[in-house]
């Protein structure tokens with residue numbers, strides 16, 4: 001670790017914590033201490049935090065006082081993850097309906113920030129983030145970055161949309177923290193044309209970051225620009241992706257262009273989910289110190305490890321506005337086996353996607369958006385080299401499903417003069433999955449990005465009804 005990073009970790013961040021009433025450094029120390037402990041020790045710590053949260057909710061949060069009473073429960077009845085099944089799940093709709101009742105009576109004495117989830121996953125939802133939850137989320141990231149060999153205080157360049165790069169009118173203490181302590185330079189990825197990419201590239205070359213962070217899709221647009229212009233890249237420790245599901249294709253492009261490993265993060269402020277990719281890149285380690293994750297069916301029944309279910313999370317840091325057994329809307333599974341890196345925390349094998357964003361065929365079979373790029377390979381086979389050659393002729397794509405369930409495949413090719421016939425197999429692949437849907441293939445000159453700057457490769461207006 002460099003001298004600057006050490007000063008940052010042990011002096012500057014603790015000082016900033018004191019001045020701003022935050023506690024990242026304290027949380028970070030806890031997480032460092034628990035990083036390699038046994039499963040029993042980790043569970044013990046998680047249980048203590050869970051029990052404290054239950055007591056608080058019973059006394060201070062009207063919604064939970066009522067639920068506990070209705071079910072004849074006392075806080076002591078919830079001692080560990082398995083006991084959580086005695087409580088109902090919380091959904092976005094319930095949060096909207098019971099906002100006041102879910103707010104803790106002692107909220108005025110807490111350091112909080114009001115938040116809202118983005119509109120991209122449906123109706124925006126208001127909620128309150130408590131400072132300990134925020135601390136846990138950052139401490140969890142800092143610890144993971146150290147796994148990868150990237151230390152806080154080394155230069156970081158962030159390319160992101162609104163949730164990562166907030167536009168402020170004035171220079172605030174938060175900007176000072178970002179620029180001089182975190183050394184995190186942030187750039188908005190809302191613009192994606194060549195002149196914006198050139199400006200990103202110039203900033204990247206001038207700043208010389210040790211890591212890049214951002215949405216996979218935003219970083220991929222930047223990587224494609226660099227590849228297209230054959231521009232040189234800097235030696236970096238890693239790329240940190242966050243904020244959306246990282247498609248395997250995107251990971252490959254980023255690794256190839258920047259010549260360094262990509263590590264993914266899965267998090268959500270609503271629900272306090274924190275999970276970071278293992279150094280072995282074989283799944284995402286849940287930060288068990290900060291959240292209790294269960295994979296359940298819609299009603300909250302816990303599924304065995306290995307089975308895909310709804311991500312159901314209890315935020316161990318949010319006392320102001322507790323999220324207990326909250327279904328964030330994603331689907332995922334927990335790997336049945338322990339991770340070979342030696343960490344005791346459970347590993348999420350794969351986040352399948354926003355449940356609300358799953359596509360359905362006319363028979364009601366759900367299709368994950370992560371499947372769509374695979375359908376653009378001949379025979380759905382992306383291991384075959386000849387198939388990759390054809391696939392690599394595609395510059396960008398978008399799959400649009402209309403209200404009737406019919407599919408339009410939009411392809412932007414690297415070379416417009418390429419023989420279109422060779423992509424006909426895409427229609428067959430999609431017809432195989434979207435049985436009964438009309439599938440058309442169209443070649444376009446450009447694919448418009450979403451306002452967030454994310455590249456949306458999948459747009460569906462179809463709602464399956466029986």
Ligand SMILES: [Zn+2]
Nearest residue numbers: 278339341343
């Ligand atoms: Zn691991």
